[in-house]
Amino acid sequence: xxxxxxLFALLAFLTLSGCVRGEDASIQFSPEGGVDxxxxxxxxxxxxxxxxxxxxxxxxxxxxxxxxxxxxxxxIAGEHDLRNGSGRVNGTITATIAALNDxxxxxxxxxxxxxxxxxxxxxxxxxxxxxxxxxxxxxxDNSGVRVKSLTLSEDQLTFQVNLQRRNP
Numbered sequence: 193x194x195x196x197x198x199l200f201a202l203l204a205f206l207t208l209s210g211c212v213r214g215e216d217a218s219i220q221f222s223p224e225g226g227v228d229x230x231x232x233x234x235x236x237x238x239x240x241x242x243x244x245x246x247x248x249x250x251x252x253x254x255x256x257x258x259x260x261x262x263x264x265x266x267x268i269a270g271e272h273d274l275r276n277g278s279g280r281v282n283g284t285i286t287a288t289i290a291a292l293n294d295x296x297x298x299x300x301x302x303x304x305x306x307x308x309x310x311x312x313x314x315x316x317x318x319x320x321x322x323x324x325x326x327x328x329x330x331x332x333d334n335s336g337v338r339v340k341s342l343t344l345s346e347d348q349l350t351f352q353v354n355l356q357r358r359n360p
Contacts (some may be wrong), residue, residue, distance in 0.1 A: 242322065265287065298322045300318065300322075
């Protein structure tokens with residue numbers, strides 16, 4: 193095994209050790225090049241990421257969110273401030289997350305919030321923010337992450353990604 197490949201694997205391990213903050217991760221060399229990494233996020237870790245994404249919005253669609261991971265989808269429940277300022281109502285957002293063509297795709301599929309529809313600009317912005325946050329979590333060192341597959345179950349989200357060495 194070449195010294196360069198060993199250094200790359202060590203760098204990938206150290207990078208992922210620093211970026212996965214407690215998530216379960218495993219690393220192995222890929223026969224296709226680079227390293228294959230499996231990262232598992234718990235429901236509470238996904239909840240924290242989604243809370244951060246919602247709080248990044250100037251006027252969050254949902255406040256005090258709670259994420260329920262389900263097989264194949266995430267349901268985000270919380271409180272919504274009505275546009276007319278007359279108070280708060282409960283609401284939910286349902287989203288799917290998938291690996292497609294080596295990329296991560298998050299799609300908000302349903303919105304149950306008074307006065308909000310799927311084509312609302314804030315829904316579109318949230319969808320984009322969620323995708324950016326998850327990709328940033330997987331690709332903290334901009335090493336060229338390919339999302340090979342993922343599994344969303346009732347209590348965790350598991351990604352299988354391939355990291356490619358960056359050219360100097």
